[in-house]
Amino acid sequence: MRSAREPAVLDDIDRRIVNALQGGFPLVPRPYAAVAERLGLAEDELLARLDTLTASGVLSRFGPMFDAERFGGAVSLAAMAVPVDRFDAVAAVLDAMPEIAHNYERRHPLNMWFVIATETRAGIGAAQRVIEAKTGLKVLLFPKIREYFVGMRVEA
Template identity: 55%
Template sequence: MREALAAAIIDATDRAIIDHLQGGFPICERPYAQAAAALGIGEDELLERLQRLLDARVLTRFGPMFQVERMGGAFVLAAMRVPEANWQQVVDIVNAFPAVAHNYRRESDRACPFNMWFVLATETADGIAAAVRTIEAASGLPVFAFPKLREYFVEMKLPVRA
């Protein structure tokens, strides 16, 4: 427990990395070297720090955001009603599919009876229906897909404070 907490502690350099890389990543032959130079550190140090932040779950993801539809793919927000007794089993089943991302738990109520939410992303538009069917067959539970009706772009950069 202490090791995980110690790994999650970030210093001023970590904060600078997070702040700097939220708004843009260099597109060049050695992007990490260029980003590191802008931060006043070495490329190896930047890579090591990013890996430590990911391992400690300070960062849950580091990578580009793609508009999958422009590449011929599709994505939807999906939800399930998972009985508490089967929760971990269903989590393991759902997370085993490469099309699944951002799986998380929410408390359900009458207004929203779903307690498992995840994003499905596939290489083709018809891949969503196939992924839903496959997850339903593997879990024995229905998957409810909520396709995007309209797209909004909200650029949100979060400053990392001490």
């Protein structure tokens, strides 16, 4: 993705689109036309702008967000304390595993935080054991016990 960490230049119409469309996209035959009308835009202008916003990476996607756990799958946050001189090599191990959805370096003794997502509950523990075997490091699991909020209400 092109300069994925650089702020994009958005005009007022882009901002209104991003702010208005973070949920509630209508389930009707001409949904973009319905949204465009609400925003005072033409359907083809809304489509063209959504195309630009997704192509430039301002939106990572436009569409349904699925909850993997409702499919019988499992998701867990996990963390490791990785020695600095092995950091890139350990990151490469996780990068090669399709079960790892996200991985972030964070400033803390537990300096690698990642999300394990698998098709079955047993898959989480299996992935944990694979990582531990490959790296010799302890993987702490932080599965959610309760969700108080998850969503996006980002102001563009």
